[in-house]
Amino acid sequence: MLIGLSSYAAFYQREASQKQALIEGYYLDKLPRLESEWQTEAEQIKARIEFSRILENTADLRWAKLNALLNAQWEFIEFSNLLILDGQGKVLFRFGTEAHALNNIAVLSSGWLYASDRGEFYQVFQRPLWLGQGGQGSLLLLKSINNAVLKKLEIPETHLHLKFDSALLASSSALPKGATPFDSSVFSGINPHYVETALSWPGSDKLQLVIQREIHASFPLPDFLLRPVLAVVFVAILLWLGLGRWLQSTVLRVESVSAAASRFADSGRLRLAESELEPAQSRKDEIGDLALSLQSLMQIVDTREHEQKAYLGTLALLEEAVLELDCDGRIQRASPGWSTLAHCDDAVGRKLDEFIHVEDLEALHTQCDSLIRGMKSHIGMRLRLGEIDGLMHNSWLECRFVSYWDESGKVAGLRGVLRDVTQTYLQEKQISHMALHDALTGLPNRVLLEDRFKVALRLASRTVHKVGVCFIDLDHFKNINDTLGHKVGDRLLQAFSEVLNTQLRAGDTLARWGGDEFVLLLPDMQSEDSVRETINKVREVMQSPLNVDGADLSVTFSMGVVIYPDDGEEVETLFSEADRAMFYAKSQGRNQVCFFRDMTSQGIGKKELYIQNRLVNAVNSQRIQAWYQPIIEASTGACSGVEVLARWHDDELGWIGPATFIPIAESIGLIRELGQQVWLASLAAAESWQRQGLTLSIAVNLSKRQLFTPYFTEKLLEEVSKHQLSPGSIILEVTESVALLDVEHAAERLQELQEAGFRIAIDDFGTGYSSLSQLHEMHVDELKIDISFVRRLNDPRGLSMTQAIINLARALNLKTVAEGVEDEEAATRLRELGVDYLQGYHFAKPMPREDFERWLAQRNKS
Template sequence: MAIADKTKSAGKPKKKPSSRNNLSVLAKAIIANAGVGIYIVQHGKFVYVSELYQKITGYTDSELIGTDSLINIYPEDREKVRNQAIKCLKRESFEPYEYRFVKRNYEIMYILETVAPIIYQGKRATLGSFMDITERKIMEEKYSSILENIQEGYFEVDLAGNFTFFNDSVCRVLGYSREELMGINNRQYTKDKESAKKVFQAYSQVYKTGEPLKEFGWHITRKDGARRYIEGSISLLKDSSGKPIGFRGISHDVTERKNSEEALRQSEEKYRSILENIQEAYFEVDLNGNFTFFNDSLCRITGCSREELIGANHRQFSDKENAKKVFLAFNKVYRIGDPTEGFDWLIIRKDGTKRYIESSVSLRKDSGDKPVGFKGVIRDITERKQIERELNHMATHDALTGLPNRLMFSQLLNHAIMSAQRNKKQLAVLFIDLDRFKIINDSLGHEAGDQMLKEIAGRFRHLLRAVDVVGRLGGDEFIILIEEVNELNQVATLAHKILATTLKPAVIMGEECRVTASIGISIYPRDGQDEQSLMKNADIAMYFAKEEGKNNYQFYSDNIQSMANERLSIETNLRRALERNELFLNYQAKLDFKTGAITGVEALLRWNNPYLGSVTPTQLIPVAEETGLIVPIGRWVMKTACAQNVAWQQQGLPPVCMAVNLSLRQLMDDNLLSDIQTALKESGLRPNLLELEITESMVMHNPTRMIPVLTKIKETGVRLAIDDFGTGYSSLAQIKHFPINTLKVDRSFIRNLPQDSENKAITEAVIIMGKNLSLTVVAEGVETKEEENFLRQQVCDEMQGFYFSKPIDPDKFADLLRNHKASPKTH
């Protein structure tokens, strides 16, 4: 969090301005796509905060503008941030720095921030950009805890060999402090040419082959000038795109072992003394593998006493696989005569526990140079192996559910494809997306969402065979691999089971929660012969399962691909529809039953594209919703409709209430209230002549959050209507809690009135309830004289539909409004 200069503004407090109005369109576009939170501070107070800044921190524009920019910084970090801001203004430092920030919900997050001095509205200011690095900090602390509790040194270097990360064991071995070692090059402690060359060759080999190099040794020179012998393993370090960025490795100081081995060759007495004082276990066996000599470390590793070990065979501590591994190593040493170093194997201790050990073995000869057995040094590397397994697991598995992640699943799928190809078998990929999961996250929080994901993951595991694989791709997306598919009914049966098990309720944080699943299925080799094609086509099929109402499964087909291509074309062209002026509005009148006057009008979005032709709302709206384009499009609709209403009045036409539909994304957008006020202010339309229509399912998406939003909108004087009433999740009793003015009876209940008895009963009940709640009741979709007469008899307030007027362009609507003669019998 950057701070501006210490100059304080004088004069009376002013009303907080909207920071967005002070930025150019280009600046807004850049900031919106920056991917980081942006703010500007002037005289120590916020004058601008971006939408992403608000989203990350939880604070709104109105809560921050004009306030002290230090107020939400963790108290212990404020001085650090203040000093960094001063350096920035003095142009002394622009380096990124970290600090802690207290979010709106009182959670503490870690921030990585960069600041720079700017001129804003003619005055000095500080521009800051920051991102939330909380998850990274948590992971770093976890890694640090693991790495600092092992004896071996863990290190990471860049491609030039400069240290970028290491644990305390590395500092201890090299004799440098952490501050001295950070950024130091490996050539500084490999001063002899032979070791420097050896290290360079090792790094080069790993870089060229991409394969890890296990257990090679080299000399290092400590800070105090002492020489130490190090053994280690090195692997390539890559970024998220797979590009090499450096190396990482595990090392251990084996100087004592090397010295011990040298001493063994010089003196038997000295050699025995040293053996009992080293950490590694030393052993000697005869040619049959029976122990003839060892030190106490071997007793400690095996869990046996000296009496139990003497004469015992090494095979007693191994299973068949590892006994064979040791036999082959001994046999190689016997045949070739050269020692073998760095081979590891698994032993079984006396108490039954298993430990990983690493060994170096050489041939033992008598004075006549005749082989009489073997000698070697072993060390317990169980903890190191565990860390390697954990690091590998973290790289290939989802941290929350423990399921294979996208990387691991892709590898498993590739192996399965090769197997299916060899055996001429089919396999299936099921792409699963959870429906309504976002409701749990929004209403109960991410902890509840995480619990639900773990519950669903467990259910999926329980359904599958041992040979099948379920993975998590991220968010609420899962993926399943089914091998050896004999017929499609086998896959369909499993899909039915997945739908059923997903639908079962789960008690999360004391609440009963339900989700459903949309499943897309691709079959090898019919729908693709490689991993990428199968996953892509399963994803496409999943999307159309959602389009079919969710809670179902769809097999990929050519027809689905064709629809996907059509949808992609719609999405591509829709992104430019606004700037190309391809969108326009038609208007459908609302008629008052009592007076016969036109009292309202609904703005309806239309799109005519030069390539696609006329695109229907049922094609347009879902794409706009999913891509997020519905927010800018909805903003344009509101402004255009308000301006058109005022234009009609300026022509001398009577004022009518303009109805505009809101989407769920708009309703959840933090800028909605500001957009409404801007549309009214720019057009000059009176608030009571604007009515915003929402569906009841939108409100029931999260009533706790939505009702306060609607209340704030209504407080501006704008009217609110529930559209498509009766088709959503709310009950008649719940409607009284909604801050609305109007109920619109869905067209599906108006159809075939009064002949359809069910529709008749529902419509009568809605009209009566609306009257009792003092709401205006509008019947939409009226198409026949019989429907109009029935609604008039039920004292419905207004009607809308083709029977009176179809949606028409602004000029035709002006003519309709100008020529219409109000009469109770008018239709």
Template sequence: MNLSPLPLAVFVADADGAITSWNRACEKLAGYTADEMRGRTLADLVEFEDSAGKQAAIQARVDTDSLASLVCADGRRISVRVTVAPQSLDPEQPGSFSVIVVPRAGTAPSRYALIQDLPVNDIIEGLPCVFYVIDQSGRLLLWNRQLEEALEMPSEDLPTVEVKYFFDEAHRAETVQKILEAFETGSAWHEAELVGRRGKRTTYLFQCARTSVGSLPCVFGTGVDITMRKQAEHVLKVHERAIFASVNAICITCCDGPDNRIEYVNPAFERITGYTLAEIKGRDPRFMRIEGCDTEEQQRIHDALAHRQSVRVVLRNARKNGEMFYNDLRIDPVMNVNGEVTHFVAVINDVTEARHYERRLHHLAHHDPLTGLANRTLLQERLKQAIQFALRNRMIGALAFLDLDNFKHINDNLGHDVGDAVLREIALRLRANMREEDTVARVGGDEFVLVINDQNSPEQVADLVERIRRSVAGPVEVDGKEIVAGTSIGVALFPRDGNTVDKVMRAADAAMYHAKSLGKNNCQFYSNELNRMVHEHLLLEASLGRAIGNREMVLGYQPKVDLRSGRMIGAEALVRWNHPEHGLMGPDSFIPLAEQTGLIVPLGEWVIDEACRALKALTMLGVEDFVISVNLSLRQLRQRQFVDRLGDSLRRHAVPPSCLELEVTESLLMERPDEAKAVMARLKALGVQLSIDDFGTGYSSLSQLQAFPVDHIKIDRSFLGGKVDNGHGVITRAIIALGHSLQLKVIAEGVETREQLLFLRNNDCDQMQGYYFSPALSEQGLADMLHRGVTLQA
């Protein structure tokens, strides 16, 4: 049997080395005819170069690569490489062997010699492309079956048609030019569409080269079907054009480990952000984010990219000019053929105008167009939230209905334009008197509603509402005219007067109409009992203002005693109100009211001036180095001219500054510590003594305490209550030790028993005050006790 023609020299030998078959390449390489090859053995044709030589059995050379010489018919020896392989796949069954002979470098015959025996016809017909040979007349000399199928023509018709007519008329000239180019330069290539006889169109990439058949010049070539590729290119071009023309910004990034670098942005991106591709290519898109803004959305993007997932968020970014814009962002991963994410495509939709429009619509839907205040819809939402907050936190809230008393008269007599101007001014005044977290609404022509959150007491609500009533009752100037509107106010407290929006609004509305029925321009609470309390509170406020000017205030002086010597060294000034109707009132009944209304400032100035006058009087009696302490409020400390006015009082009464001690509670200092430190430093520079009152009840740290330039700390009376050997005694000892470690004097207040006194002495407390030694005295009583030299007895 003969082997199929191959370009390699191959023969088959049996187990004894006898050659049983060979191919034509073997005859060509060795120079033997077929008759000469018959009967020869492996040893006749091949001389191996290893030590085994010809004697080695063929089985010993299986799966080896040996160097040898091929003995040719003319006696030449060609250096070859020999590979022996069993023809049977089962090594247990010995049979014949394939012997493959490959010439070593420089010894192989020409390519032509090896390929001339190839079955050319089979190869051409089996090509995965069209094959053709064209002569100089532009007609086919040779072609394969694939060309016939593409042109939908039988083989006998192909030579009768010029090649150019196989193409659409629009491309015939280009096709002829490419064929001529191949004849002239040796090769050419082009893309074109073959048109079949029945309309079939197929796009090919043609590559051709010049050759000759005998003495006849011709061009041969191949055409690869690129229809699918062209369709894909067309789709890509459509997509690219769509991306280019999109009104939305598109950014394509490449995944590079944890980073995503910009590869492409479309013109819309450049228009929206202000950045060109040249400026930002290779950068991470995060450079546009606004630090500290929309952190949750940014984290969602980070997580999605890390997990190679899609994500959509709305967040704020910064344009190149620094302007902020709202970005409706959609990011999707792009995978390669292996399913690996290589890119991300981000679509950016600038929704800034839409967001602003939504806000405008929301504002119009929830606000009164004339005044800009909340309307009824927003009022009910805010009131519902306020009631729920009050219920959860056990706080007091209030709803106040305000109805302008004279508005109909204003509209009827002065016109609606003037009426609108009055409403706008009233709205401004209401907003000015309310906190940011409260709500001011207009629900009718001349009806306003207030939602007041987070109040400590009904009295605090009453103060606020009364302040608002006075503000609204003030004259409004419009076109040179002064107009007084006046208002009746009804107030309901929640959750006391109702725990739903409807109940609270009904209660406030009823209270408002009750106020109108009582003569207008007044405030009424829903509860009769509360009305009485509020009425008394307002009367008290009004009379407190008069009391300062009418000298109804008096000072009592509670002595302070040095615990080591027992000598009286000072006193705390305690203000009392000698009310014409209620008699002598302690500070707890009016000081909070003075704080709320701001009357604490003039009252505090009077106390300081009166204490300085008392010090001067004691000096005239021969009392020296006696210190009177005065309590200060935070409102006083915040007065810009407080230190200067204090200095004026000391100079006016010729009192040494060291004889005046100012006491500030620990909790007040901690409210605004930096502001308090600055004021106290100025007071210290003035020469007065400073003390922290109620020490141990606030939340100051040791470092903060050290920063205040104080001389004394006062142990709050609560730490001496009950038995001193309980837990309070431990705290008191700690405060004394702390004060001494900071070089401060420690004063205990509220000492009422001998047991407490002994405890303080045993723990080295410096001073005390309290009923055990003496209650508060009048100025005359204090002078008498000093004159008598009364001392503390153990």
């Protein structure tokens, strides 16, 4: 007995040491990985905020948007509090209770925060955060280390406690009552014991994780001592009493098998049943084999029960419900998630129809019937919860059902998974609305307008009615932005759209085209007179001043009107004609309404209209040519690149100058197509020169419509990649007036192009009205000195102006290109002033690609 006790104590001590080593090794590995997960989550939150680009907007509304974004993603965020600081450490935004209560931000520099008044301990994660125009800021994330965190870290038979300077902060759970620390010197083998170890939390010496592991003997002491005692007693009795006692023990063994089976059947406790089987397993004979078989069977049954309980427990943690229905739609089984979704605890035995909205029952029955009849193997749908036990629920469920069969091969019922997608559904509706409406005014955008326009045209073609399309542009809107600010301008646009909307019919559409441009769609009009009456009514109403922030602002507008089918039958044609009519209204002094048919019937600009029609045909038939004028490096005289220019030769009119057809293309909305032809031709030429080993940059002009086209940068990069060119070899030229038309948006687009690798040049510099501050905000690489300055080099004032432009460019680290160099004297004077590149007739005129290649070969040879 003493030897057995000694051996058992040694075994118990070894087991305690092993368990202590295991839990220490486990948490030494677990804590760094947990820390890494939090670091990763912090990076993801930072990435989400930067990807949303909310903070790049300087408006105060960005904080409300950011707060809404964080609330929408709350359940996916590990951090309960966050702060956003600017570059000087000033708090810009707080999220969470602790973040709002925190007064001294400096305490966060240590990486830890202990809120003694609430007994909360936080780990602080700091990440740099781009604030747009605000520059580089900081994102501070506070991760609460509390009971819930320790509960997640807890493994079976362990109890975790978090201490800071010996003060207990949090605990996962308490030890069993009466448990004492394990001590081999006073070991009794009866009372519960535990081992304890303390680990420093990563990144903090004062924060300790105390781990307590329960010690349960894998083999109870009585059972451990029972074997040798029984064996000795059994041998002694067998020796003394012989066969009779052996028969008696055999009977007892058989009874132990029966008792074990009964005990397991009644209680389901494997340990007790196995202890009952121990007498039967004392010998390896038929009874022992029977006991082993029974024990194996009980273990299998016990394992299956534990697995089933584990699966059910895991299923209860999910935010999804699992249902099993019979062929009549009656619920046979339901996971705990269904009680949460349906707010009902007695769903079993009731029909699923009782929980579904009446408007969705037909769809549910149709889909389920297709499963029961074998027409489908699975179905998926969205349903709404209806009135349940007198309460109406507005939840949306995403359902997936499959059928299962009985032994005869017939469908026995349905099994399905249901989850709440209410938030997803609402977000999809919001995203759909945002994709089809203007963010500022809430009006339909171009996508929705074009869709409604096509519907209106189809309806008009059947009813022989007319459709009016009105392009509206506010007069002198830029002056309002410049004098009163963009915020007042935005509120003016909102007030304008609200007042105009009140005068429209239910089927009319007012859409924002962009900037201060609107489009009014008047479908199902009886006649042209009806269109004119509606427009006159709108004009009369809009004569009254608009109230903006308590002040009355008088606003006029210019409108161009076309009528389907009188002026055209295609959507693009009607839009183009309405745009032209609107521009004509502006040219007539603004505050005008111009009908496209009035323009043509009065004979206004007939020659221009003829050129327009010829230009449309030329653009559609790809007859716009790309010509190339060399750009010479001033210091070496080498040809470093070319400027790509558009040229048009008409079969009837001959050569038509770009000063004539470029403005026409802009007014009729063809400048993007024209520019695209020149752009693709220049890329093809550059690709050919690159294969020949020539290193030439190409300078291509951009129009206003091209620059502000959605996804413009992505399209350029895709086309450049197709021709195997580098964006750095391409110079995109924007005129000074276009670049400064809308400084904020132009600067953003130019920065986007520059970050993509393109070089940016300001063309015709000095002819606009830019200020030094505006020029400093533009992300450009070159200034092109206008020809008007080059031609006045002999004039002292012209020379001083050119020198000032060159000095300004140097101060801003910009290259300079002088246009219109027509003689060697001007070229020499410009070199002395420090111009980087020269361009003009003195070197070569614009020429077709073949002529340029011959010119370049001859120049390189000479």
